[in-house]
Amino acid sequence: MNIQLYNKSVSNIKADISIEFFTSKNLSKHPNTKTLNQAGFKAEQDSICFLHETKILACGIENNDSDNIRSVISVAIKELKSSNYESASINIDKKNIKAIIEGLVLGGYEFNNYKSDAKEIKLQDIYLVCEDINRFTDAFSQAMIVAEATCFTRDIVNTIPHDLNPPSFAKLAKKLAKENNLKCKILGEDELKKEKMQAMLSVGRASIHDSKLIHLTYKSTNPKKVITLVGKGLTYDSGGLSLKPATSMVTMKMDKAGGCAVLGIMKAISELKLDIEVHAFVGAVENMIGGDAYKPDDVLVSRSGKTIEIRNTDAEGRLVLADVLTYAQDNVDADYIFDFATLTGACMVALGQYTTGVMGHSAKLKHLVKKSADKSGELTGSLPFNKHLKKLLKSDIADISNVSSKPYGGAITAGLFLDSFIKDQNKDKWLHFDIAGSAYTESNWDCNVYGGTGAGVRFMTNLLQNI
Ligand code: BES
Numbered sequence: 001m002n003i004q005l006y007n008k009s010v011s012n013i014k015a016d017i018s019i020e021f022f023t024s025k026n027l028s029k030h031p032n033t034k035t036l037n038q039a040g041f042k043a044e045q046d047s048i049c050f051l052h053e054t055k056i057l058a059c060g061i062e063n064n065d066s067d068n069i070r071s072v073i074s075v076a077i078k079e080l081k082s083s084n085y086e087s088a089s090i091n092i093d094k095k096n097i098k099a100i101i102e103g104l105v106l107g108g109y110e111f112n113n114y115k116s117d118a119k120e121i122k123l124q125d126i127y128l129v130c131e132d133i134n135r136f137t138d139a140f141s142q143a144m145i146v147a148e149a150t151c152f153t154r155d156i157v158n159t160i161p162h163d164l165n166p167p168s169f170a171k172l173a174k175k176l177a178k179e180n181n182l183k184c185k186i187l188g189e190d191e192l193k194k195e196k197m198q199a200m201l202s203v204g205r206a207s208i209h210d211s212k213l214i215h216l217t218y219k220s221t222n223p224k225k226v227i228t229l230v231g232k233g234l235t236y237d238s239g240g241l242s243l244k245p246a247t248s249m250v251t252m253k254m255d256k257a258g259g260c261a262v263l264g265i266m267k268a269i270s271e272l273k274l275d276i277e278v279h280a281f282v283g284a285v286e287n288m289i290g291g292d293a294y295k296p297d298d299v300l301v302s303r304s305g306k307t308i309e310i311r312n313t314d315a316e317g318r319l320v321l322a323d324v325l326t327y328a329q330d331n332v333d334a335d336y337i338f339d340f341a342t343l344t345g346a347c348m349v350a351l352g353q354y355t356t357g358v359m360g361h362s363a364k365l366k367h368l369v370k371k372s373a374d375k376s377g378e379l380t381g382s383l384p385f386n387k388h389l390k391k392l393l394k395s396d397i398a399d400i401s402n403v404s405s406k407p408y409g410g411a412i413t414a415g416l417f418l419d420s421f422i423k424d425q426n427k428d429k430w431l432h433f434d435i436a437g438s439a440y441t442e443s444n445w446d447c448n449v450y451g452g453t454g455a456g457v458r459f460m461t462n463l464l465q466n467i
């Protein structure tokens, strides 16, 4: 599907169908009101109606807000893709161009790599019609870059654990680095041992695949700020010896979504050529069972020197992140540190499955994230730390336990576990994003479709554009 800008003043385009927006208020003023009425179209949000004779696809919106435009375009594009129309046009303006592109690209996304007879799509061209093309080219290409980077992240998340394991994850990162002119360093198990990353290595010990630490670097000529991104890249999470129940194990290929988001963000910022230096670290590991598996009762020595009592091998993401966060802080003196992880089921209990949980000490940084999330159409919610929850991580045998002693506030206690690996001088530079709910969906919502959503890519790219 080819999306392109089209200058209205140059000539009249002849698309097969034109997409038009309707609110219940302006519905009565349209020349086609009668036909739309007959079809039962009331312009309710996300309702659509084909007027085949007049070649209009009517899209209902509550009002002109970007969120509403993106949402209904996501509905419309799916219908158009299963129709026989080959081209469609939409009138755009400065306010809605980004939402329209997101709706088209993200709402129209499909992942068919494992289907032997993916259906043929007739729709080829979408024309975004504007008055003066020059005023739109920047906004157009920026929105396309971010939407395509989000799809890139979705593709990796959706790839099955047999194909996407720690070594192939590292290979994929290398390919991205080559294509986008990034520096790429991969640490294998021997190097990880030398770097004393026993917490990360223990999680991957029962896997047939070697664990990998991926380090990508993007640097503009005169970077204004240095940013570290860290991603949980569990290519599969069986729970380890604290095995997950069968039904909870399905979808656990998505436990690499934090790492995938970090790669997507690197793709976006390097194509946007932002004036910053960004280091991406992904801990690519598979959590499996076997004679060599790490165990509940083990005590691990993390890279930081802090010892960790293992009480549940399914709380593995925080062990990988503990070492990767330490490694990142040891190697890069960053202005900001952001980590992305499908860390806890508890985050979904707290915020619902659509919202990314935001944790950290800096109210200012959390405010920046909220602003970026609102502008980019992602949902985020703050989960507050407190000293009482922190005490629940005390261990009788080691410096800290990998799980809380109480069952409540699990997303926050996981965040607090990570906090204990953030150096004092970095406390206000760091935020943790729990994307356990927002990274994957089994039903359509907003511009998200079955599978990986690419959570984190849009709001973090927006934040980095404005930092
Ligand atoms: N990867 C899971 C968290 C998760 C659960 C992500 C559901 C997406 C959907 C994580 O490694 C995990 O298993 N966490 C445990 C922690 C518990 C053992 C303290 C959880 O959330 O149950």
Ligand code: ZN
Binding pocket: 237, 239, 313, 314, 315, 316, 317
């Ligand atoms: Zn787990």
Ligand code: ZN
Binding pocket: 234, 237, 255, 314, 316, 317, 342, 343
């Ligand atoms: Zn996990």
